[in-house]
Amino acid sequence: MALLDYWVLAAYMLGIVLIGVFYAKRNRSAQDMFAAGGQAPWWVSGLSGFMTMFSAGTFVVWGGIAYKYGMVAVSINLCYGIAALAAGYFVAGRWKTMGVDTPAEYIELRFGKSVVQLYTWAMLVYRIVGTGVALYALSIILVALMPLPEGNPFRDPNTGNLAVEWAILAFGLVVIIYTMAGGLWAVLMTDVLQFIVLNLSVLFVLVFMLQAIGGVGTFIEQAPAQFFAPVSEGYSLYFLMGWVCIHFFMVGADWAFAQRFISVPSAKEARKSAYLFGILYLVSPLVWLMPPMLYRVIDPSADPEQAYIAACLSVLPAGLVGLLIAAMFSATASLASSQLNVFAGVFTENFYRPLMERRGGSGNLVTVGRWITLLIGLLLIAVAISIPYLGGAEKVIVSVTSLMVGPLFAPTVWGIFSRRLSARAVWSCVLLTFAIGGAFKWLLSLPADGSISPSTLAWLTKHSAVIELGIGILVPLSVLALFTFVIDRNGTPGWIPDRSKNATSNAGAMASDLPARVVAVAMGLCALLLMLIALISHERQLEIGLFALVTSGISAAIYLLGTRTKIAPEFQRAL
Template identity: 55%
Template sequence: MNFIDYFILIVYMLGIFGVGFFLSTKNNSAEDMFAAGGESPWWTSGLSSFMTMFSAGTFVVWGGIAYEHGIVAVVINLCYGIAALAVGYYVAGKWKTLGVNTPAQFIELRFGAAAVQFYTWAMMVFRIVGVAVSLYALSVVLVAMMPLPEGNFLRDEATGNLSLTWAIIIFGSIVVIYTMAGGLWAVLMTDVLQFIVLNLAVLFIIPLIFSDAGGVSAFIERAPDGFFALTNDKYGWFFMVGWVLIHFFMIGAEWAFAQRFICVPNEKDARKSTYLFGGLYLVSPLFWLLPPLVYRVINPNADPQEAYILACKTVLPAGMLGLMVAAMFSATASMVSSQLNVFAGVLTEEFYQRLFKPKATEIELLRAGRIFTVILGAVVVLVSLAIPYLGGAEKVIVSITSLMVGPLLAPTIWGLFTKKINIKALWLTVSVSFVLGVIFKMGLAKEGFLVGEATQGLADWANGNGKIVDLIIGVVVPVAVLIFMDKSAKSVAEGWNNVENLIAKSKEEGEVKKASDLPAKIVATCLLVLALMMFGLVIYNEQDKGLLAGFGLVLVLIGGGIFSFLKIQKQKA
């Protein structure tokens, strides 16, 4: 990266800061901070859900799979789209009809206070450690691309690049500050802006990487055997079906996604937002995985995990590499900010308000939400900084808690539709799945504590069929337990009546909310700023002037078109 790349990156960082603090004016209550006041446009919610799936791993892990295995990486990511469309049809609208501000409110109504506490702390440990690992991975990737001159206090003298410690602190602080200031509005809008930057950077790379490979036909001819197969021995159709089922539970019940269904004005918008999310995942994976796919024929001996980064460095002109770094930061920032907002909301309502100040005013709840956002953000940064010294402990934590994700999420979706299951079904589902998970994923692992002469055959099967084991523990067992508990229950659960009463109350109040047009104005302004940046890079670069100018012109037309559409809509109103 050179001066212009750093300039682009800094402008981007300042831009999302500005958006976060601008949107802080819309936060006047806890509902505003954690549910966007129910005024988020459906497309904003959909794009935010799309970005919530991204992280540094999207580029490192999936880029590596694409480089190594080919088109199968695209097919795996298409499974997210199928799962999201199913969630849009069956689940998303149901969340909106509940009349809750956070998913935790539903859990309490349906299963009780004990379930909320269990969900909160179990999921928080899993997600906080998970996003900390993602922040660390992002920082490792980006510092390799960011050399600094001697004497700069941010420089690591051993590498000559940005210090990993400072990278974690800087990147983490940026996310925490804009999430704290703007709440869910800031999360939603920065996700949308990050979507624009990500896709702009990726689409810009595609013609350049194909040109460097000698064209599309040359790429096809030089690709390894089996590179365009839809499945392979490692990722077969059974794995794909399991991937869809697991992510149906994840997208339908994980709190970060459920919050996106709650924050829109009505049930129809909740479904539309999820259809947008799913539709994008049926189209976009091919585009953003093309760089590592094509790079395979340019450099067949690269480290797969570095393929995406190397492809960018190979073809991007000055300035655009800075935008690509911004896009990679955006991917992880979206994940981190989503989790911070969700759990800050839960702690505000289920911890601060319930235990300490039941009669807290909206201003007090808003202040508490911001404080919890900062505290959680600080924990994420500290865990990220500690990862090199944990000796792999963070992987153990993620492995153990991930055993509970499917069993935790399945009862949530089940509880949305069936009347009979109660908290006993939740405890049994979690207990059975967790015990089986410990047995198969730890006890029967290589050199596990249960491996012996009598269990060697079972251990060999489990280790050779890890994906089948994951599907059984994460989907088959929870569903089987829930079916059993549902069929054996003799009466309607009290929690179902609580939910029904809240739905009736929400319908009686009949408050009709309208989607705000502010997000569209922010997007249009962002597109025009990016267009100016493109035109500026035309002057700075000797090559690719036509491509830069063309992208700039397209952005001007789209941004101008949005402003024109809003003006026409206002006149009609």
């Protein structure tokens, strides 16, 4: 990276820290800290949910699949959009009408404290490991671009570049600082800004790469055979169907997504936020997965996991490489900050508050939440540094998602619609699915020495992705159906939310207009930064200047919308 790239990256990271500091004073209660006071606009919630799906691992894993298989990667990511639309229609609004401040509060009311304990620790491990992989992937990308002179204390002697551990620590601390200070408001607002930076960077790369290879026609002519097929041998139609089902449960019940549905003023806006998330995932994957697909034509022998960054480096001038790294940091920071805020909220509201109330006090929940955010953040950094000893990006992400999402989140969605589901059904669902999934992974690890025939082992390995999805979907749903219609059929009905009480508590609630103003100012600063890059850079000045003008126009439009919202409340309520 050039010196200008370092300045761009540093300016971006400083900016999101300042957003956290700006929103710190808005956190006067635990509801402000972990639910944005129920005043988050639906479009902020939707964009934040969209960004929570992203990380640097997205560029490494799905970028690698796009480089190897082409349109298959796009098909897989379109599944997120279908799942989000379904979750918006069936589930999103119900989270808001239940009158809870955190998803864990619903779990405790619905299934009891034992299930909260199960979910908290199981999902903490699941999410911390997944986020640690993303943070590690981001750091790997960064250090490859940062050679350091001999004798520098941050240098890795084996590579001559910045040591991965220092990169993880630096990025991790930035995320911890703004999440601690600003709570869910900071998470939501930085997610919106990260959405802008990510898509701006990818548009740069896409335009420049199409120019480099001679246009869409040249790309179609030189692409490998079957490169535009929507499925492949490893990712079949059955896999895509299962991927939609798995992510319906994830978007509908993962605590990070549920928290966004809770943070808006009404059930209608919760549904709209999910619809925005889904629509974006139906139109955007082709755009941000196109660079590694185009790079396949330029260099057919590249490392698939490095294809995305290689594609970007092949066309971006100085300054925009820093913006690219900022975009990748944006994606990972969105994922990490969401998990930090969610689990800090769970431990504060569902563990610390009851303990203090039993002792006759409550303590300062905002301060406690910040300290818990710090502790979980340090754990995340430690896990990310340990990732080299865990190994396996693509297969780990697919396997963990397939085998853990269903048993962890399907009972939550099922319990929203069925009053007969009990705590023992949740325990049975989770333990049985984990046991069968673990047995299948053990079976795949057996040597082909007679205990299992080589042909059978080869078939199982070849179709392992579909089989794991089948286990992760069919086993939980079978267990839940068995308990609902047979075992718990005559049991005590579960908790029913007091909808009238919740409607009263939310009467007159209105989304804040401040996010529109913050986004407008931040976009204006991005436009100014792009204009400075255009003036300093010796490459592609016209294109960069054009993007700067477009960005400034969008900034002005958002600012005017925010001003109009302030003087016309009925327009804000209509949103």
